Amino acid sequence: NAGVMQNPRHLVRRRGQEARLRCSPMKGHSHVYWYRQLPEEGLKFMVYLQKENIIDESGMPKERFSAEFPKEGPSILRIQQVVRGDSAAYFCASSPSGQGGNTGELFFGEGSRLTVL
Amino acid sequence: GENVEQHPSTLSVQEGDSAVIKCTYSDSASNYFPWYKQELGKRPQLIIDIRSNVGEKKDQRIAVTLNKTAKHFSLHITETQPEDSAVYFCAATPYGNNRLAFGKGNQVVVIP
Numbered sequence: 001n002a003g004v005m006q007n008p009r010h011l012v013r014r015r016g017q018e019a020r021l022r023c024s025p026m027k028g029h030s031h032v033y034w035y036r037q038l039p040e041e042g043l044k045f046m047v048y049l050q051k052e053n054i055i056d057e058s059g060m061p062k063e064r065f066s067a068e069f070p071k072e073g074p075s076i077l078r079i080q081q082v083v084r085g086d087s088a089a090y091f092c093a094s095s096p097s098g099q100g101g102n103t104g105e106l107f108f109g110e111g112s113r114l115t116v117l
Numbered sequence: 118g119e120n121v122e123q124h125p126s127t128l129s130v131q132e133g134d135s136a137v138i139k140c141t142y143s144d145s146a147s148n149y150f151p152w153y154k155q156e157l158g159k160r161p162q163l164i165i166d167i168r169s170n171v172g173e174k175k176d177q178r179i180a181v182t183l184n185k186t187a188k189h190f191s192l193h194i195t196e197t198q199p200e201d202s203a204v205y206f207c208a209a210t211p212y213g214n215n216r217l218a219f220g221k222g223n224q225v226v227v228i229p
Contacts, residue, residue: 004160033215042121042206042219043161056216091161105151106217108160 002027004094004109005074012115019079019086021112025094032075033106034067037089046090049075082116089113119144121209123220131228136194138223140207143188147209150183150190151217156203164205165192197227 005024013019025032031050035043045059049069060067064082069075079086090113093106120143130136142150148169153161167174167181167190174181178197183190190209194201204224208217 031215035219040221042123042221043208043217045216045218048215058216105163105166108153108162110160 004029004092004107006090006092006109006112008112009110010113010115012117013082014117015083016081019082019114021077021079021090021092021114022074023077023092023094023109024074025092026107029094029096029107031095031097032069033093033095034075034077035091035093035108037091037111039088043091046077079114082114084116087114087116118216119147119209119218121207121218121220123207123223125223126221127224127226129226129228130197132197132199134197136192136197136201136225136227138192138205138207138225139189140191140209140220141187141189142209142218144209144211144218145185145188146211147218148211150181150207150209152181152192153206153208153219154203155206155222161206194225197225199227199229201225202227 033048034046037043047060047067048056064080066078089111091111093108123140151166154164155161165179165181167183178195180193204222206219206222208219210217
């Protein structure tokens with residue numbers, strides 16, 4: 001059973017470009033979460049999605065950031081017109097149900113490290 | 118929302134000694150408290166968690182204690198080994214809430 005798969009692992013963009021980060025949850029998991037980790041900081045919640053639904057996007061910046069989890073294919077975190085402050089590691093996590101489910105555990109991917117020049 | 122703080126930011130211990138990391142949280146409604154370990158360049162992985170209906174939980178060399186009155190919980194690692202060197206994150210959330218609030222992490226260095 002493959003774990004949470006994220007790609008790309010490393011992404012370099014120039015200011016003003018778009019960044020697309022992809023996440024395939026663990027097999028059997030229908031809940032996806034995106035977290036951002038700045039250098040020397042903890043993990044900051046961004047968004048929680050189920051298939052075709054955004055459940056909680058209270059941690060997402062109001063502009064330039066969007067996320068989706070289509071019926072088919074991976075979840076995508078999209079950052080438009082990137083700025084240097086967007087440089088961070090973006091972690092995706094999945095769970096078999098919401099955290100109110102069996103164990104509450106989140107299974108994280110290896111992260112996508114975005115560098116904005 | 119929930120605010121989680123961790124102390125100390127960096128902890129160095131001699132191999133074989135114990136390490137203790139403390140976290141405080143702000144939201145009295147929080148009742149699920151996991152700890153994640155992140156090695157350099159790797160993914161965070163759950164190592165232990167505790168719910169508010171218990172005060173302590175152990176798993177081999179790792180234990181977590183919870184004081185709901187004081188709103189703090191601690192991770193205890195006994196007989197530390199070099200492979201325990203990592204960043205440890207505590208988190209809190211009301212169980213059933215899908216938004217974990219993480220602390221900033223503690224860098225634990227085990228000196229051989």
